[in-house]
Amino acid sequence: MGSETFEPLHIIVILMAGVTVVLAIGLIMLGRRLKKLRRQYVAVMGNTGVTNFESVIIELKSKLDDERVRIDEISKQLEEVRMTLPQLKSKTGVHRYNAFGEGGSDLSFSIAIVNDEKDGLVFSGLHSRENTYVYAKPVSKGDSSYPLTPEELKAIEEAK
Numbered sequence: 001m002g003s004e005t006f007e008p009l010h011i012i013v014i015l016m017a018g019v020t021v022v023l024a025i026g027l028i029m030l031g032r033r034l035k036k037l038r039r040q041y042v043a044v045m046g047n048t049g050v051t052n053f054e055s056v057i058i059e060l061k062s063k064l065d066d067e068r069v070r071i072d073e074i075s076k077q078l079e080e081v082r083m084t085l086p087q088l089k090s091k092t093g094v095h096r097y098n099a100f101g102e103g104g105s106d107l108s109f110s111i112a113i114v115n116d117e118k119d120g121l122v123f124s125g126l127h128s129r130e131n132t133y134v135y136a137k138p139v140s141k142g143d144s145s146y147p148l149t150p151e152e153l154k155a156i157e158e159a160k
Contacts, residue, residue, distance in 0.1 A: 114156060
């Protein structure tokens with residue numbers, strides 16, 4: 001009893017105890033990893049009840065392809081709008097004035113409706129005591145084939 005020697009049985013028991021401790025540590029680590037994976041799975045899948053990731057990925061890819069097609073269509077429409085927008089006669093200018101200087105207020109007017117290139121038309125209304133006359137002239141690049149009055153030119157300039 002004074003000098004103890006390890007018998008092969010003791011060595012085997014000690015080795016088995018060591019292996020058991022290592023396996024227990026490995027099992028704890030695997031349990032933690034499994035818990036983390038479960039949390040990630042629940043975060044991704046939620047309560048969908050789907051257990052097949054492949055079907056989910058295929059469905060997502062299909063939806064993504066559909067969205068790409070829609071984006072292409074919207075991009076084409078946007079480009080058409082960008083091409084059409086400068087041609088729209090959306091710029092307006094109004095100039096009021098007293099055409100005959102007879103006193104009274106500025107009841108005569110010139111209204112220009114043009115696009116960015118100053119293409120469009122100009123209306124003029126000349127007011128006198130007896131009548132009001134309205135004229136329309138086409139405008140191209142800020143000019144017309146008909147003589148433009150200073151008031152009409154001012155309305156075109158105000159349409160910027």
